[in-house]
Amino acid sequence: xxxxRFDGKVVLVTGAGAGLGKVYAIEFAKRGAYVVVNDxxxxxxxxxxxxxxxxxxxxxxxxxxxxxxxNYDSVEFGAKLVQTALDNFGKIDxxxxxxxxxxxxxxxxxxxxxxxxxxKIHLKGSFSVTKAAWDHMKKQGYGxxxxxxxxxxxxxxxxxxxxxxxxxxxxxxANTLALEGQKYGIHVNTIAPTAWTRLTESxxxxxxxxxxxxxxxxxxxxxxxxxxxTENGGLFDLGGxxxxxxxxxxxxxxxxxxxxxxxxxxxxxxHWSTITDFSEAxxxxxxxxxxxxxAEAIARIQSGD
Ligand code: NAD
Numbered sequence: 001x002x003x004x005r006f007d008g009k010v011v012l013v014t015g016a017g018a019g020l021g022k023v024y025a026i027e028f029a030k031r032g033a034y035v036v037v038n039d040x041x042x043x044x045x046x047x048x049x050x051x052x053x054x055x056x057x058x059x060x061x062x063x064x065x066x067x068x069x070x071n072y073d074s075v076e077f078g079a080k081l082v083q084t085a086l087d088n089f090g091k092i093d094x095x096x097x098x099x100x101x102x103x104x105x106x107x108x109x110x111x112x113x114x115x116x117x118x119x120k121i122h123l124k125g126s127f128s129v130t131k132a133a134w135d136h137m138k139k140q141g142y143g144x145x146x147x148x149x150x151x152x153x154x155x156x157x158x159x160x161x162x163x164x165x166x167x168x169x170x171x172x173x174a175n176t177l178a179l180e181g182q183k184y185g186i187h188v189n190t191i192a193p194t195a196w197t198r199l200t201e202s203x204x205x206x207x208x209x210x211x212x213x214x215x216x217x218x219x220x221x222x223x224x225x226x227x228x229x230t231e232n233g234g235l236f237d238l239g240g241x242x243x244x245x246x247x248x249x250x251x252x253x254x255x256x257x258x259x260x261x262x263x264x265x266x267x268x269x270x271h272w273s274t275i276t277d278f279s280e281a282x283x284x285x286x287x288x289x290x291x292x293x294x295a296e297a298i299a300r301i302q303s304g305d
Contacts, residue, residue, distance in 0.1 A: 015099025017053025
């Protein structure tokens, strides 16, 4: 099998000064891409800024013969990041929305500022960068976009209600962009990684460092962004070498309405085990399929079956 090359492609990686983003940036450059290494250089809690982290990654790429340029703006200002790609390389082909911070606290103690900050950086930041790149991708009929979600968003995690909300918001955002981008050759996929980085090292036992390397997340991200990959709208849970795709499941459910009879909360209680029984569950891919199921139920009710 030939190497997956990115010669001539322009790749913007946000938060590429450390952790996962740094590994992505270095790998894309090795594979021939022109890379914009964005990083604000803040602490894991989002305090302060420094040009150093992005500069170091750019230097490393250049030392190895690759092409890269640094950008130090926060992802809140997506147009500036995309402009760096346009000014230096003339276009934008791939956006990896990766930058992120944490403000963990149990919901009872969480302040509105902590909620707002996390949504601003993760969800609004990904919006801002993607929005700035979208029209360029649409015009050129090509684009690859990655959203970085989290198992904490998909499954929940104690002390991360703000982060979980932002990360699950990104899944919904990507679901719609995947539909809107398809006809323009823009593919949008979402990853929920687990890796040992400065963001997670205090939450993991030291033994995880060598088993949960960011290098085990990078291959999926690179593949999803390649020309040859047709995946669009996927959500992947991965870490430690395992890569899995997720999908929604819906129980067969129970139709509780009958013509000529009120539908009552007591009916829900009586049929709860059927409503929540996954033994005959199925997977739905689209909003239309979901509406069809509702329409089928209405038809059954009206025919008195
Ligand atoms: P990291 O702290 O090692 O790297 C994140 C980088 O983003 C830092 O270099 C930081 O300076 C930069 N950054 C922060 N705010 C920024 C902003 N406003 N604008 C530009 N850059 C900014 O963390 P990581 O673990 O590599 O995380 C990368 C992404 O993966 C994050 O979105 C994180 O939420 C997500 N994630 C990580 C894990 C994990 O296990 N490491 C799990 C789930 C999700």
